[in-house]
Amino acid sequence: MGGMLVTGGAGFIGTNFVRLALAEGHDRVTVLDALTYAANRTSLDGLDPHRFRLVEGSVCDASVVDELVADHDVVVHFAAESHNDNSLRDPSPFVQTNLVGTYTLLEAVRKHGTRYHHISTDEVYGDLELDDPARFTESTPYNPSSPYSASKAGSDLLVRAWVRSFGVQATISNCSNNYGPYQHIEKFIPRQITNVLSGIRPKLYGAGANVRDWIHVTDHNRAVLRILEAGRVGETYLIGADGEKDNKSVIELVLTLMGQPADAYDHVNDRAGHDLRYAIDSSKLRTELGWAPTYRDFESGLAATIYWYRANEDWWRPIKAATEAKYAAAGQ
Ligand code: NAD
Ligand code: TDX
Secondary structure, three states: OOOEEEEOOOOHHHHHHHHHHHHOOOOOEEEEEOOOOOOOHHHHOOOOOOOEEEEEOOOOOHHHHHHHHHOOOEEEEOOOOOOHHHHHHOOHHHHHHHHHHHHHHHHHHHHHOOEEEEEEEHHHHOOOOOOOOOOEOOOOOOOOOOHHHHHHHHHHHHHHHHHHHHOOOEEEEEEOOEEOOOOOOOOHHHHHHHHHHOOOOOEEEOOOOOEEEOEEHHHHHHHHHHHHHHOOOOOEEEEOOOOEEEHHHHHHHHHHHOOOOOOOOEEEOOOOOOOOEOOEOOHHHHHHHOOOOOOOOHHHHHHHHHHHHHHOHHHHHHHHHHHHHHHHHOOO
16 A cells, blocks of 8 residues: 556656656655557656556556555546547547546545546636637636547546545646657647757648647646645646747747747648637646746746757657658648
8 A cells, every 4th residue: 555656657747747756755656557659668767666666557447447546545647648639530549548547547536535636738628819818717617629628628527526426535737738858749849849850840730829828847747746735625726837828939939949940840731620829827726835837937948858859869769750640641
């Protein structure tokens, strides 16, 4: 008994979370990960085998989930199908993993009385107009746009129902767009960095006016650790670092930081149903739990991320051609 079960710990945010939790003194961390296309087993290389273990399996597998939940004090649920573009091509694994997987975990934590933290996204709230002074808060109504965000919204609602109906000891966090090391190169920022490193021009969807609210992955994960420490059961916390930027500015900054002309990118087909703007008001997290972001300068965080992809070409190079082939088929 004891220790933390982290689902999806071989993915982007989960890997960074496991590394942070071990560095902060958590002494027993188990990852349950199905090792889908989105995972990279080498992201977890070099961790202390006395304190860390990787179990390959699905959150939809009730017997594996039950056995692991029974053996840990807390579950942090990162595992998900996470990419909007993929959800537009084939929603089926999104419904399975994000809805059925969350249901399977909830039944296990209900049975064993285990503390549960649910990782979610600001995309459950839909999108905002560019000039809307409002930002998302914990009381903004759910209004998801894509199969991905609808499946995440559904999973959040399952958690809320299991808290209310069965007294499950759960908290939820909805975070804005993360950037940093170990992010899959299908996602916007690492796709453009690895494009430049591969001699491919960066690809901007549509006119690039869409706004995302960027946060460094470590700031997200520090907020999750803080919620585990002091968050109130049954509550939702929004996580965001006041990092609104439009996509065109981000692509120009990547190019400039990599020594290329700022306009050396292509406009490609827009995403169907493309959300215009996300923006988070994280006052509740800041005032109740005393959290604040440590990466306050996007440009230097981005420069460090570019450095990481330059230094870790072995990590991403093997999947670059196949990732780009998928986009090329969609004219993106
Ligand atoms: P990711 O795609 O990089 O990683 C997902 C991980 O989950 C992978 O290791 C994959 O193998 C694993 N997985 C998928 N299906 C599984 C299954 N059935 N059983 C067990 N493991 C499975 O995703 P990410 O960007 O690290 O996102 C992690 C979580 O954070 C997700 O819940 C996502 O919705 C949420 N989130 C992400 C962002 C972001 O900007 N990336 C922002 C807010 C919230
Ligand atoms: O090549 C690209 N060109 C481009 O202009 C790609 C891949 C994306 N984009 C645009 C689409 C979005 O407006 O960049 C923006 C960011 O795209 P993604 O990295 O795909 O992220 P997004 O769709 O905003 O969702 C992300 O943040 C919320 C994560 O993937 C989700 O898991 C999280 O919930």
